[in-house]
Amino acid sequence: MELFTVEDVSFTYPDQDKAALNRINFTIEQGEYISICGPSGCGKSTLLRHLKPVLTPYGNREGNIFFQGKDITKLTLREQAKSIGYVLQNPDNQIVTDKVWHELAFGLESLGLESKAIRLRTAEMASFFGIEEWFYKKVTELSGGQKQLLNLASIMAMQPEVLILDEPTSQLDPIAASDFLKTVYRINRELGTTVILTEHRMEETFPSSDRILVMDEGRILLENTPTMAGKKLKEYSHRMFLSMPTPMQIYGGVKNDLECPLTIRDGRQWIDKLYEKNYFKKDKLNKRIIEKRDEIAIELREIWFRYDKEGADIIKDLSLKVPKGSHYCIMGGNGAGKTTALSIISGINRPYRGKVLINGKDIKKQKNLLSENTVGVLPQNPQSLFVKKTVELDLLEILSESMLTKVEKVEAVKAIAKKVDIEAVLQMHPYDLSGGEQQRAAIAKVLLLQPDILLLDEPTKGMDKYLKNKLAKIIQQLIAEGKTVITVSHDIEFCAEFADQCALVFQGSVVTENNTREFFQGNSFYTTAANRMARHLFPDVVTIEDVIQLCQ
Numbered sequence: 001m002e003l004f005t006v007e008d009v010s011f012t013y014p015d016q017d018k019a020a021l022n023r024i025n026f027t028i029e030q031g032e033y034i035s036i037c038g039p040s041g042c043g044k045s046t047l048l049r050h051l052k053p054v055l056t057p058y059g060n061r062e063g064n065i066f067f068q069g070k071d072i073t074k075l076t077l078r079e080q081a082k083s084i085g086y087v088l089q090n091p092d093n094q095i096v097t098d099k100v101w102h103e104l105a106f107g108l109e110s111l112g113l114e115s116k117a118i119r120l121r122t123a124e125m126a127s128f129f130g131i132e133e134w135f136y137k138k139v140t141e142l143s144g145g146q147k148q149l150l151n152l153a154s155i156m157a158m159q160p161e162v163l164i165l166d167e168p169t170s171q172l173d174p175i176a177a178s179d180f181l182k183t184v185y186r187i188n189r190e191l192g193t194t195v196i197l198t199e200h201r202m203e204e205t206f207p208s209s210d211r212i213l214v215m216d217e218g219r220i221l222l223e224n225t226p227t228m229a230g231k232k233l234k235e236y237s238h239r240m241f242l243s244m245p246t247p248m249q250i251y252g253g254v255k256n257d258l259e260c261p262l263t264i265r266d267g268r269q270w271i272d273k274l275y276e277k278n279y280f281k282k283d284k285l286n287k288r289i290i291e292k293r294d295e296i297a298i299e300l301r302e303i304w305f306r307y308d309k310e311g312a313d314i315i316k317d318l319s320l321k322v323p324k325g326s327h328y329c330i331m332g333g334n335g336a337g338k339t340t341a342l343s344i345i346s347g348i349n350r351p352y353r354g355k356v357l358i359n360g361k362d363i364k365k366q367k368n369l370l371s372e373n374t375v376g377v378l379p380q381n382p383q384s385l386f387v388k389k390t391v392e393l394d395l396l397e398i399l400s401e402s403m404l405t406k407v408e409k410v411e412a413v414k415a416i417a418k419k420v421d422i423e424a425v426l427q428m429h430p431y432d433l434s435g436g437e438q439q440r441a442a443i444a445k446v447l448l449l450q451p452d453i454l455l456l457d458e459p460t461k462g463m464d465k466y467l468k469n470k471l472a473k474i475i476q477q478l479i480a481e482g483k484t485v486i487t488v489s490h491d492i493e494f495c496a497e498f499a500d501q502c503a504l505v506f507q508g509s510v511v512t513e514n515n516t517r518e519f520f521q522g523n524s525f526y527t528t529a530a531n532r533m534a535r536h537l538f539p540d541v542v543t544i545e546d547v548i549q550l551c552q
Contacts, residue, residue, distance in 0.1 A: 002069070003162055003194050004028040004051060009063035010218075011046060013432055016059075018424070020046045022218040024063070030161075033188045033195045035205045035226075038215030039239060039464050040436025041425070044198040047215070048166050051196065052084045057432070068161070082111060085160035089167040089435055089462075090381070091147035100137050101126075103150055107158045121157045129153040129183065144334035145176025149183065156187065162194040163187060167435060169201055170461050171380070173333045173490045175525050177201060181208070200464060203245045203529050206230075207262045214240055227260050242465035246493075246529035246544055253548040267533040274551070275537055293323035296360065297453060297484040298345055303354035305344060314340050315351065316508035322501075324359075327475055327485045329495040329516075331526060332505035338488040339380055341505065342455045345486065346375050358453070376451030380458050382442030386430035391422060391441050394430055398445050416444045421470060435462030443471070454478065456487045460494050472498040496520050496528045496542050517542050 004027065011021040020043050028034055036044050049055040050065060053073055065072040067084070075083075088094050097103045104122040113121075126132050129149055134142065142150065148168060155163065165184065169177035181204040188195045188208075199205045206212070212229035214221045222232050230248040233241040241252065247267030251260050256274060261267040298321070305315040315337050322328045330338050343349040344356060347363055356363040358374065366374075379385065388394040395413045402409065417423045420440040425433055430441060439462050446454065454475075460468050468491070475485050475498065489495055495502055496516060503513035504526060513519070520527045520542045521535070527542075534541045541547050 001030045002027050003030045003032075003067065004196075005064075005066040005069075007064045007066075009050065009061065009065060011050065011057075011059055011061045013057065013059045013428065016428065019218050020059075021050070024218075024220060026213060026220060026223060028162075028194065028196065031188070031192050031194055032210045033185070033208055034197070034211050034213060035202075035209040036196065036198045036213045036215060037200075037202065037240060037243065038221070040440075040462055040467055041434045042215040043218040044215055045166050045434050048086075048164055048196065048198060051162075051164055052080055052086050054080055055086060078111065081107065082158055083161045085155035085158065085163045087148070087151055087155065087163070087165040087168045089170045091144060091151055091171070094151045095139050095147060098139055100131065100139060100142070100150060101135050103139060103154050104157055107154055111158065121159075125153045125157045128156075143176070145172050145180065148172060148176075148180055152180070152183065152187075156191075156193075160193065162196065165195070165197040165199075167198055167200065167462060169199065170435065171334075171458070171490075173331075174492055176334055177490070178204060178525075181205060184208075200243065200462070202243055203264075206245045206248075214238075216240070226262060230260065239466040240464065242469070247533060249544050250530065250533070250547050253544070254551045264529060264533050268536065271534055271537065271547075293325055295324040296321050297324035297326075297358070298322040298486065299355075299357040299360075300341070300344070301355040301357070303341075303344060303351045303356065305340060305349060305351040314508055315344065318354070318505075318509050320503060320510050320513065322484060322486060324484050325479055325482050326500040327479055327487065327498060329487045329489055329499035329502045330505055331489060331492070331495060331502060336505045337508040338505050339457055340508075342377065342457055342486065342488055345453075346377050346455055348377075374451060375453045375455060376446040376449050378442055378446050378454075378456045378459055380461075382438045383431065385442045385445050386438075389429055390427050391430055391433070392417075392426040394441070395426075395445055395448060398448050412448060416448055419474060420444045420447075421467065436464070436467060437462075439463060440467070440471075443474075447474070452483060454483060454485045456485065456489075458489055458491075459487060460489060460491045468494050492520075492526065493528055493543075497545075 006024055006026050009021055009024040010019050012019045038044055049057055067075060095103060097106050101122060104125055105118050108118045108121055126135050169180055172180060184195060185208045187193050197205060206226045209226050211223060212226050213223050214229060222229060230244045234252045245262060247261035258270055258273060261270040300318055300320050303315050303318040304313055306313045318341060332338050344351055386394050388397055392413060396409055399409045417426055420443055422437060422440050422444060425437055430438060443459060459471060478485060499516045501513060502516050502519040503510045520531055521540055530544050530547050531542050534547050538550060
């Protein structure tokens with residue numbers, strides 16, 4: 001039975017000439033698991049929002065969308081709420097009550113169910129999702145992963161026909177993201193709920209999907225099974241192939257006649273077969289040489305910090321040193337204290353014990369680091385930087401106190417827009433951009449300040465691999481100029497490929513740090529897919545390129 005039928009749908013945002021969606025056609029059957037992927041800004045989120053009318057953006061739409069054979073625009077708000085579940089990128093944007101149990105019950109109360117039915121469904125969902133232990137907690141006490149799981153449980157309590165998820169793990173650590181996506185898979189397989197999902201973590205979602213829809217520039221480029229979609233993208237030399245699961249990328253880089261692997265398990269079996277055929281040379285791995293730097297740009301000495309005087313410590317005895325002219329990545333679970341550590345380095349928050357040294361000087365004896373452009377900060381929520389009606393005006397705003405002439409400011413904005421690939425969206429409102437486009441616009445705004453130290457909080461959120469590589473080149477250029485970059489990230493693959501040093505924060509302190517290659521060897525979860533796939537034969541491989549290099 002057809003659940004969604006999309007016929008010749010086009011959509012254009014106000015005051016824009018280029019269509020965000022261009023003649024889209026597809027059908028989705030009841031019970032399918034569909035993954036939609038594509039470059040940042042290709043129209044994925046815009047398409048998903050058209051599948052729930054109450055979330056459809058303002059603009060000009062043509063074509064028809066049918067839900068269970070009925071014109072989707074004719075669905076009542078009650079029908080939409082009950083039948084079409086939608087999970088947003090940011091869990092905080094969807095939670096509306098103060099307690100976990102009330103959040104689970106809120107949707108059911110809105111539908112007018114009896115108290116007895118509400119108690120039954122909330123108890124059932126709490127058991128299915130394993131949230132009994134924090135059933136009576138305040139929502140503010142939950143981690144990012146727990147909040148997103150609560151959103152999912154609250155939606156599933158209403159027993160929807162379809163579950164739509166827009167980058168649901170973009171703000172989750174690797175372990176929480178994996179658990180969340182496994183739960184979505186269970187919902188599809190055990191409850192028969194149709195799943196439509198956009199996600200940049202293709203390692204988890206690709207093998208689970210029945211079909212893959214690849215979008216580009218507002219169109220559906222191809223629609224096929226996961227294996228065939230990967231093969232087609234390789235044949236097209238399309239940039240989205242760089243975002244395919246690691247086993248597929250390694251397979252595509254090695255001449256062989258074996259079956260294409262999808263999962264880490266399949267990849268291990270595939271690599272074993274190649275090894276039996278003597279495909280690999282152990283002495284062929286070219287390791288990236290990391291220059292040792294003695295001058296320290298940032299040093300934290302036994303830092304302790306809490307937000308409330310009577311509250312718990314968020315940062316506990318945190319010490320670290322970041323060499324000048326290096327790229328230092330900080331990883332860890334949601335709520336570990338990573339973002340708080342960045343706020344302490346920037347001077348936004350002050351610890352009650354310990355010292356913060358910037359370029360060897362105590363931060364307490366220095367003037368405002370942000371106003372003097374010593375430190376530039378990209379916050380976790382890029383929208384907090386936007387204050388104007390267009391991206392171009394927003395970028396010009398950051399230069400308002402600069403000594404540059406008006407012409408020089410315009411040229412500087414054009415140059416940075418080209419650098420981060422946002423030239424096409426300069427005249428759009430920042431809030432109308434996709435998540436990845438907002439991220440790049442925020443990065444551009446921070447880079448215009450030309451800070452000596454750059455603090456990036458989840459900079460790759462919402463970006464495909466092609467754009468991550470572009471960001472990496474910008475960071476490498478900054479490093480070559482003597483700048484220092486600290487990145488807080490859940491993106492293990494990005495950190496493994498481009499960081500000089502990595503640290504793992506747990507419960508407010510650094511539990512381990514090392515040069516990047518040594519850091520990722522031997523871990524079970526905080527390591528790359530390439531390492532998990534090949535370490536039984538080659539323990540020191542970390543990146544996709546490492547494995548491909550070893551092939552004859």
